[in-house]
Amino acid sequence: GESVGLHLPTLSVQEGDNSIINCAYSNSASDYFIWYKQESGKGPQFIIDIRSNMDKRQGQRVTVLLNKTVKHLSLQIAATQPGDSAVYFCADRLSGYSTLTFGKGTMLLVSP
Amino acid sequence: EAGVTQSPTHLIKTRGQQATLRCSPISGHTSVYWYQQALGLGLQFLLWYDEGEERNRGNFPPRFSGRQFPNYSSELNVNALELEDSALYLCASSSEVSTEAFFGQGTRLTVV
Numbered sequence: 001g002e003s004v005g006l007h008l009p010t011l012s013v014q015e016g017d018n019s020i021i022n023c024a025y026s027n028s029a030s031d032y033f034i035w036y037k038q039e040s041g042k043g044p045q046f047i048i049d050i051r052s053n054m055d056k057r058q059g060q061r062v063t064v065l066l067n068k069t070v071k072h073l074s075l076q077i078a079a080t081q082p083g084d085s086a087v088y089f090c091a092d093r094l095s096g097y098s099t100l101t102f103g104k105g106t107m108l109l110v111s112p
Numbered sequence: 113e114a115g116v117t118q119s120p121t122h123l124i125k126t127r128g129q130q131a132t133l134r135c136s137p138i139s140g141h142t143s144v145y146w147y148q149q150a151l152g153l154g155l156q157f158l159l160w161y162d163e164g165e166e167r168n169r170g171n172f173p174p175r176f177s178g179r180q181f182p183n184y185s186s187e188l189n190v191n192a193l194e195l196e197d198s199a200l201y202l203c204a205s206s207s208e209v210s211t212e213a214f215f216g217q218g219t220r221l222t223v224v
Contacts, residue, residue, distance in 0.1 A: 008152070034212055043116075043202050043215035044155070089154065098143060098206070099168050100213060102155040 008087060010107045019077040019110075023103045024091030028071060030092035034100065035064060035075045041087045047075070047088075052095075077108075086108045114139070117218035118203050125193050130145045133188040137205030143167075144186040145213060146178060150199040155194045157197075158201075161186055193223045 013019050025033070031052040045055035050057045050064045050073075057064050063076040073090050087107050091100040117136045124183040125131050137144050146158040157170035161180035184205075190197055200220050204213035 038217075043213050043217045044204075046214060049212050091155075097163070098169065099145065099157050099160050099170075101157065102147075102206075104154045 005059065007044070008105050008107045010109060012082060012109045012111065013080050015080060015082060015110055015112050017068060017080050019080045019108060021075045021077075021088050021106045023073040023075075023106075025071050025073060025090070025101075025103070027032065027094060027101075028068070029094050030101075031095040032093040033064070033066060033073050034091045034093075035062075035073075036089045036091065037086045038105070044089060060071075069096075080108075080110050081109045082112055088093045116203055116205050116214055118201075118216040119220050120219060121217065122220045122222070124168045124224060126224055127193055127195060128195050130195060131190045131197075131221055132220070133190075133201050133203075135186045135188070135203030135205075135216060137184050137203075138207075138214055141205035141207045141214075142178055142184055142214075143206045143208070144184065145204045146188050147184070147202045147204070148172075148199045149202060149218070150196075155202065159188065190221070195223050196216070197221060 017025045034048040034049040048064050049061045061078045065074045085103045089105045090103045119134045141161040145160050147155040149155050159178050160168040164180050178188040180186045200218040202218045204215045205212045
């Protein structure tokens with residue numbers, strides 16, 4: 001991913017809705033993907049990860065989908081809550097390297 | 113178990129000075145990563161240390177440097193500070209090449 005500009009894409013949802021946050025990555029050699037949540041003034045918090053040999057992984061209220069054909073990653077949050085409001089980043093890692101490359105982030109705003 | 117800890121939480125320096133930021137990884141983690149997050153932007157990779165050695169470096173000038181100590185803690189040094197260096201500096205650690213990275217809360221560096 002590549003970070004650009006000062007204006008983050010924003011997704012606004014109502015409490016209880018399902019949210020889908022999308023991310024595109026650029027390198028087909030990436031074999032590991034992570035989603036992070038970052039609240040204002042805090043460091044990124046790990047949400048869920050997935051390896052390239054999988055196309056879906058579920059956690060508590062969250063699901064990550066990986067489409068390697070189109071180099072696309074998505075994070076689905078079920079029954080979104082106001083506490084889910086944050087900036088969400090996807091990151092990928094090249095096979096053989098340990099450095100994570102972050103996408104530009106999406107701001108999720110949840111209204112009560 | 114303590115998470116990744118960073119110090120100081122806030123740092124104010126004047127242009128031209130040097131800044132030293134510190135990071136203690138999660139116990140048992142040998143890899144430490146440094147990222148810069150300028151206001152409103154994503155995370156830009158700075159440096160990766162593993163087992164005391166610099167493994168990879170991002171696209172930053174040489175005045176950004178660091179080291180990793182035998183206890184796996186790490187320092188990030190920024191020389192000849194410029195106003196544009198004002199950012200949140202995040203440290204993350206992981207236990208081996210293929211596992212997730214956990215972030216600290218960051219050091220907010222302000223250059224005036």
